Amino acid sequence: MSPRRDAIKNITSFGSKVAVAALPFAFVTLFKKAYGAVPTPAVNDVLNFALKLEYLEAYFYKTALSVPGLIIDTGYIETIGNDENGHIGALRQLLGDAAVASPQFDLTAKGAFPDVLSNYDTFLTVANMLEDTGVRAYIGQATNLLGNQLLLITALSIQVVESRHAAAIRQLRKSRGAVIEPWITGSSSLSNDTGIPSFNANYAGENNVIQNGIDVTTLSSASGSTTPYAVATQAFDEPLTKEAVLALVAPFFA
């Protein structure tokens, strides 16, 4: 075994406690060189797809924060924006030279949200959609990283942060009068709970209740031998394919 692989083997054996994603990202280079793990084009596609979404989100929050008087919950939005910047850094580290540059963006989505940077509630609804859609994108890509310790830890660690953001944005919307919960809540006839019909495609399939072939409404709950449909839709977020996501966010790409 090569000396580099020995070094890594030793690191990881004293550290089932070592949190890979907490290591400085110089480690990534060592890891990649030791395992000949120049990411495959397929893996690079996954990471660059995620990177594009992160660029969009980061630009969205940064731009909004720069508009005087737009953002009310500055702490929340700064926290979220900082996370997105971190995600960009993490993904660019993994991609190295293969990282794509940031595209240009049109935050009005070609006029669909003309007041996204002048109306805080519009800003929050777009944020709600972007975060939930980002989460679904990451869920959809997880299997492309199957078994890859470094990449999957990183991707899952990013994905769950997007979920945290999604819940937080939903709570902000709720605090301002929107009828919405931190978790995506559907019914047999409704999958889009944002109150914004133009987001229907972003939430397609979110009211799915069949998990691993099991209709989870038939499982027992606190209220009895079955589970309410709403709870069943809340308890699982759903994936979207890369193609679906790119189509949904395309209007934001200038």
Added chain:
Amino acid sequence: MKIKNQITANGANLPRRLFLRYAGAGAASVGLLAVDACHKDHKVVPFTGIDVGQGDSGLFNFTYAIKQVEAAFYSQVILTPYTGMTGDELTLLTAIRDQEILHCSFLKATLGSKAIIALTPDFSSIDFTNRLTVLFAAKNLEDTGVSAHCGSGYLIKNPVYLTLAAKILSVEGRHAAVIGNLLQNGFFASTVGSNGLNTNLSVADTLIVINKYLKNKVSAVSFNYVLT
């Protein structure tokens, strides 16, 4: 809520009062039995080490153990709300409870004959009347569960199961955010580092935390966690 009145331990029927003392949860812990929904048909066997097994079913049992603790915890919280719980808080915590119970039931159903037994929680360290104590415990459980998913997902071999894990992880992130915000407004991403990544935990480090809330401890020998 259905409540089991007879719990067997080592084959003997325990009066309910004694069971509650066993579980270390004191007088108001009928809620521990309320997770009947998840534990139906399982014998409760306290004080026995339980191993999660190997491979993907081992990882699902690992998750199932975490979920059993979470479901039992939130069931207790809803049964005996802390002093000063607002209507909004009750709504949020009830929703989390319901989702955790469903995760629990789902994992049990998916595991089938490979499922570990019903575990006996130990919440003796938690004063359920105290809002901060309860919310700190909730945060500990949610953050641990989230970090566990992040840190162990790469071990999953079957892509179907990995997708399921990612779906559940996503909802746990929402729970963690809500609990963080209940503790302190804006605290929804408290375990996120400066690189925007959530912390991650190995199976072993997760079980060190989870076992603190269990009478019968869970091991994961094939994932390098042995009970000492």
